[in-house]
Amino acid sequence: MTDRRGVRIEVPVLARVEGEGALDLSVEDERITELRLRIFEPPRLFEKFLEGRLYEEVPDMVARICGICPVAYQMSAVQAFEGLFGCDPGPWVGAMRRVFYCGEWIQSHALHLHLLAAPDFFGCRTVVELARREADAVRRGFVLQRLGNDLIALFGGRSVHPVGARVGGFHRAPTAQRVAALRRRLEEGIGLAEELLAWTASWPFPEASQDFVSVALRHPEEYPMYSGRIASDRGLNISPGEFERRFSEHQVGHSTALHASLEGRPYLVGPLARLNLNRDRLPEPVEAALAATGVAFPSRNPFHSAVARAVEILLAVREAYRLLEGYTLPDRPAVAVSPRAGAGCGATEAPRGLLWHRYDTDAQGRVRQARIVPPTSQNQARIEEDLRWSLERFGLQAPEAALRAHAETVIRNYDPCISCATHFLRLRVHRG
Amino acid sequence: MQGRPTVAVHKFSSCDGCQLAFLGLGEDLLALWELVEVVHFAEAGVVAPEARADIAFVEGSISTAEDVERIRAVRLASRFLVAIGACATDGGLQALRNGAEGRAWIESLYPQPGPVENLDTATPISTHVRVDLELHGCPVDARQVLAAVAALRQGVGPVVEERKVCLECKRRGLACVLVTRDAPCMGPVTRAGCGALCPGLGRECYGCYGPAENADAHAHARVLRTLGLGDEAVRRRFRLIYSEAPAFRDAGDAAREGADR
Numbered sequence: 198m199t200d201r202r203g204v205r206i207e208v209p210v211l212a213r214v215e216g217e218g219a220l221d222l223s224v225e226d227e228r229i230t231e232l233r234l235r236i237f238e239p240p241r242l243f244e245k246f247l248e249g250r251l252y253e254e255v256p257d258m259v260a261r262i263c264g265i266c267p268v269a270y271q272m273s274a275v276q277a278f279e280g281l282f283g284c285d286p287g288p289w290v291g292a293m294r295r296v297f298y299c300g301e302w303i304q305s306h307a308l309h310l311h312l313l314a315a316p317d318f319f320g321c322r323t324v325v326e327l328a329r330r331e332a333d334a335v336r337r338g339f340v341l342q343r344l345g346n347d348l349i350a351l352f353g354g355r356s357v358h359p360v361g362a363r364v365g366g367f368h369r370a371p372t373a374q375r376v377a378a379l380r381r382r383l384e385e386g387i388g389l390a391e392e393l394l395a396w397t398a399s400w401p402f403p404e405a406s407q408d409f410v411s412v413a414l415r416h417p418e419e420y421p422m423y424s425g426r427i428a429s430d431r432g433l434n435i436s437p438g439e440f441e442r443r444f445s446e447h448q449v450g451h452s453t454a455l456h457a458s459l460e461g462r463p464y465l466v467g468p469l470a471r472l473n474l475n476r477d478r479l480p481e482p483v484e485a486a487l488a489a490t491g492v493a494f495p496s497r498n499p500f501h502s503a504v505a506r507a508v509e510i511l512l513a514v515r516e517a518y519r520l521l522e523g524y525t526l527p528d529r530p531a532v533a534v535s536p537r538a539g540a541g542c543g544a545t546e547a548p549r550g551l552l553w554h555r556y557d558t559d560a561q562g563r564v565r566q567a568r569i570v571p572p573t574s575q576n577q578a579r580i581e582e583d584l585r586w587s588l589e590r591f592g593l594q595a596p597e598a599a600l601r602a603h604a605e606t607v608i609r610n611y612d613p614c615i616s617c618a619t620h621f622l623r624l625r626v627h628r629g
Numbered sequence: 630m631q632g633r634p635t636v637a638v639h640k641f642s643s644c645d646g647c648q649l650a651f652l653g654l655g656e657d658l659l660a661l662w663e664l665v666e667v668v669h670f671a672e673a674g675v676v677a678p679e680a681r682a683d684i685a686f687v688e689g690s691i692s693t694a695e696d697v698e699r700i701r702a703v704r705l706a707s708r709f710l711v712a713i714g715a716c717a718t719d720g721g722l723q724a725l726r727n728g729a730e731g732r733a734w735i736e737s738l739y740p741q742p743g744p745v746e747n748l749d750t751a752t753p754i755s756t757h758v759r760v761d762l763e764l765h766g767c768p769v770d771a772r773q774v775l776a777a778v779a780a781l782r783q784g785v786g787p788v789v790e791e792r793k794v795c796l797e798c799k800r801r802g803l804a805c806v807l808v809t810r811d812a813p814c815m816g817p818v819t820r821a822g823c824g825a826l827c828p829g830l831g832r833e834c835y836g837c838y839g840p841a842e843n844a845d846a847h848a849h850a851r852v853l854r855t856l857g858l859g860d861e862a863v864r865r866r867f868r869l870i871y872s873e874a875p876a877f878r879d880a881g882d883a884a885r886e887g888a889d890r
Contacts, residue, residue, distance in 0.1 A: 212676045246725040250865065257835055258869070261722045264646020264768060304653075312652060316674055323674035325662045339655035346653060354826035356653070357646040357768040358837070361830050369830040614645075 204593070206601050212322075213313040213605075214613050220584075220604055227593045234581050234608070244567045252278045252364055252536055252562040259554075259569070260358045263614055265308065268301040268349060269547030270569075271362045272423055273554040278364045281541025281558060284534050289527040290366040291423070292520050297352045297362065298422045298545070299513035299520075303386075304345025304356060305548035306468070306506040306513075309612045310397060311338030314503055317606045318400040334396055337389050341510060344386050348517055351379055366531025376524040383518040390511035391486050397507040398490035402500035407586055409497070409579060410462060411470035414546050420478040420512055421471065423545050428474055429459065430495065437544035440553050440570075456578035457570070463578035466550025467611065468505035469496065480519075483512050499583055499610040506612075536562025547572055549614050573613045580611050634782060637669035637682035639703050641689025641696050642751060643721065647714035648672060648688055650771040657775070664782065681706045684781055686774070690716040690723060690751040697757055704758035709781065712754045713774060715767040715870050719839055722767070723751040724873040753873070762787070767837040767870045770822055790822045791842035794834050797825035806833050811856050813866060818844035818876070839871035846880035860887050 204224040211218040223231035243262055247255060255274050260267035272294060279286060311334075312324045321327040328335040346356035351371045353359020361367050412433065414425030427435050435443055446457050456463065464470075473495035479487065487494065492504050538560045544553045550572030557566040587607045588600060595603075638648060651658060652672065667673065668680040678699075685707035691697055704710055715721045727750045754760050764773050773790075780787035794816035798805060806812040806828050814833035816825070820841040827834045840846065846867065853863050867881035 210671050210676050210678055212671055213674045214672070242723065242726045246723075254865070254869070257837075258722060261644050261646075261767065261870070264644040264649050267644075267646070308652060312673065321674075325659055325673075328659055335659075336656065339658075342653065343655050354830055355768075355823070357649050360827050360832065363832075368827075368832045 204597060204600070206597055206604070208601055208605065211605060211608060213316065213609060218608070218613065220608070222584075222588070222600070222604065224593045224600075229585055229588065229593070232581055232584055232588075234577060234584070244569055247556075247564050247567040250564050252282075252534075252556070252558060252564065255556070255564065255567075256362050256364065257358075257360070262569070262571070264357050265305050265614060266301060266547045266549065266552075267358050268297055268353070268362070269545060269552050270554075271359070272298060272545045273543040273547075273552045273569075274556070275362060275364045275543070276423070276545060277541040277543030277554045277556050278558075278562075279534075279541075280543065281539050281556065282364075282534055282536055282562070284365060284532060286366045286532050290531065293352060293367060293370075294362075294423050296517045296520050297349060297359075299517040300345045300348030300351070300356070302345070302422070302513040302548050303510050303517075304342055304349065306510050307338050307342040307345060309548075310393070310503060310506055310510075311335060311342070313612070314609050315400070317602075317609065318402075334393075337393060341386060341389055341393065341514075344382055344514070347382070348379060351375060363531055365534040366529075368530065370526050370530040373524055373526065376521050380518060380521045380524075383514055383521070386514040387511070387518065390507070390514045394486055394490060394504070394507040394511055397503050398492050400503060402498065402503075405498040405500060405587065405590070407497050407499065407583065409582070410459060410464040411473040411495070412459065412464045412466050412551060412575075413471040413474045414544060414551065415474060416478065418478070420475050420480075420516075421546055425544075427544055427551065429464065430474055433459070437542040437553065440542065440544065441555070441568075444570075444575075446570075446574075456581075457575040458578060463582050464575065465499075465579045466572045466575050467502060468509050468548075468550075469499065469502040469610075470550065471546060472496075472505040472508060479508070479512060480515060483508060483515060486511060499607070502610045502612070534562075536560070549573055549612050550575065571614070573611070576611050576613065580608060580613065583607055583610075633664065633666050634683035635668045635681070636665040636778075637667075637677075637680055637685045637703075637707065638671075638673075639669070639678070639685060639687045639689075639699075640671070641687065641700070641716070641754075642692040642723065643689030643714065643716040645672070645688070646768040647717070647766075650713070650769055650774045651686075653771065654775075661775070661778070665778065679706060682708070684709045684711060684778070686711050686713050687717050687754055688713050690720045690753060691757055692723070692751050700754060700757050709761045710754070710758065711762045711764060711777060712760045713764045714769045715765065715837070715839060716751070717754045718760075718763045718765055719753050719871050720751045720873045722870050722872075725868060726751060727873060762789075764789070765820055765839050766822055773822060790820060792821050793817055793841045793844075794819045794821050794823070794825055794828070794838070797821045797823070798828050801825055801829060803828050806831065807852075807856075813853050813856050813858055813862075815849075815866060817852070818846050818849045835869060836866070836877070837870045840874050840876035844876045846876045847883060850880050850884055860884050 206222040208220040219235040221233040256271040259270040349356040353361035414421035415428035416425035540557045553570045555568040669677045777787040807814040812833035815836035816834040820838040864884040867877040
């Protein structure tokens with residue numbers, strides 16, 4: 198007769214994730230009876246205090262939702278307003294926004310891979326410990342992180358809450374001299390990113406094959422960052438304007454936060470979802486580097502999200518390098534904008550996944566209503582689903598310390614940005 | 630402080646951007662880790678929220694009853710408490726929800742009655758505990774934070790910038806956007822430290838480092854009116870990142886009432 202075993206694991210503060218998160222797990226008789234990914238961060242009510250603000254102020258304000266991905270918030274916002282105002286900023290702005298976004302992907306993914314994720318796979322607690330074991334890899338990671346930050350600062354002055362983006366384009370175009378200097382560093386970065394991809398693919402990932410729906414943008418020609426239709430690997434193909442009709446949020450039992458769903462199911466956004474849907478959009482050299490790793494994509498293993506991030510760093514370095522070739526100053530860094538009343542949606546791919554905005558404005562371009570759906574909110578249901586799956590496979594009879602460590606690595610695969618997820622209005626946090 | 634001080638990094642309600650002053654350091658982060666002993670820094674992988682520390686860096690504003698308890702515990706466990714960034718020093722952008730408007734918003738947002746644990750304000754650290762040093766900015770500048778660590782290791786208080794952004798424009802040789810382009814620039818009343826990033830890109834400063842020392846915000850409001858801004862536009866200029874800093878709050882309130890016209 199087996200012993201009845203009750204296990205209660207509380208991780209009061211998740212380590213190596215962005216923001217304040219916690220996990221509660223109760224196991225009885227080898228069954229999970231309670232699993233809660235708890236978000237501590239109180240909602241900051243962004244969608245409310247955006248009301249009454251002019252569209253020109255919104256990029257500066259929404260950047261403050263997230264310190265790691267401010268560019269993404271700015272990009273989804275300007276896309277929404279430009280669509281709403283019928284404003285086409287033109288090809289130079291389109292190309293430079295992609296470069297701007299490349300900077301953020303590079304910086305955010307490099308930070309996540311080296312500071313947050315890698316330590317787990319080398320028995321280290323921190324990147325500092327990891328640097329003693331894998332000095333070259335960590336140094337390379339820092340070089341790439343800095344490259345990403347400087348690419349953002351090229352257009353935005355600084356990498357956290359950059360000040361260069363506006364509805365209509367940019368406030369100022371960088372000089373050809375500064376672009377050339379950065380382009381030389383991007384060229385060196387290609388080799389570094391290829392090495393990073395090979396290193397990441399060698400990490401000792403557990404086997405996993407889960408059933409989940411991947412959701413990401415899909416674009417006719419390019420690997421999606423700034424534009425595209427919203428697609429899934431189950432046939433979804435909609436415009437950003439249709440997002441609200443097809444995706445829903447609801448409270449789950451006694452859950453403390455809203456869970457997003459597509460057709461009643463959790464879904465995945467982020468680098469793994471993007472690569473699963475868009476492998477055929479990789480430029481040839483990136484595809485070749487991915488093929489050489491031997492890691493199969495599309496993948497059903499959430500641990501392969503690390504490889505997807507490394508692929509995206511390589512992609513972003515190459516794209517920025519390509520797009521900045523032959524750079525010259527444009528006639529103007531932004532087009533004129535004429536506000537009007539209406540509603541507009543923007544959907545872009547933040548480092549962590551699909552980021553959707555909607556703004557309703559009056560005739561002067563003042564926000565009447567705002568709605569923002571960050572990627573980590575959308576992933577929350579999927580994370581909990583994964584935790585159940587993974588911990589049961591891991592073996593619920595394992596010692597608590599091992600269960601806890603495994604749970605944390607599962608969560609880290611999603612690179613959750615808890616500060617973003619909890620800018621939300623309708624969050625209720627129950628202290629049990 | 631002699632030898633290797635112990636350092637903790639705590640986060641409250643914020644975007645996480647100020648912690649990136651540490652996490653974005655690259656190789657310097659490794660060097661820093663040799664100079665100090667990091668006893669708590671959850672995002673870096675060191676989790677010991679109750680650890681005693683010589684220097685505690687605190688990011689974020691206080692938004693719940695639990696936050697209040699937690700910051701009090703941090704204060705007791707820390708010899709020297711440094712508030713970093715606009716959220717910690719002045720409530721941050723989310724302090725826009727404070728005041729009558731904020732309370733009405735919360736009431737309209739929660740469809741079901743129940744334990745709404747969120748306080749109806751986002752307040753600075755100093756509202757709840759004694760703060761030994763404030764480093765301003767949204768985000769705080771990494772070099773400022775490092776300079777503070779270096780000074781504290783020597784046992785001296787760091788030099789803190791309180792002068793106006795205009796100083797930085799002059800130093801950079803930038804044409805004044807307010808004078809040459811009638812742009813509603815907040816530089817004359819905003820604390821320097823960013824290097825005049827916005828005027829350097831041809832746009833007006835929007836005040837993300839908060840009020841400078843001796844900021845004559847009421848006089849500046851009158852300047853903004855000469856540029857054609859009405860009551861509401863002047864108010865919005867002061868009510869952004871540092872809406873609850875007294876100089877900006879007073880000017881914002883006066884604009885609403887048309888008192889400075």
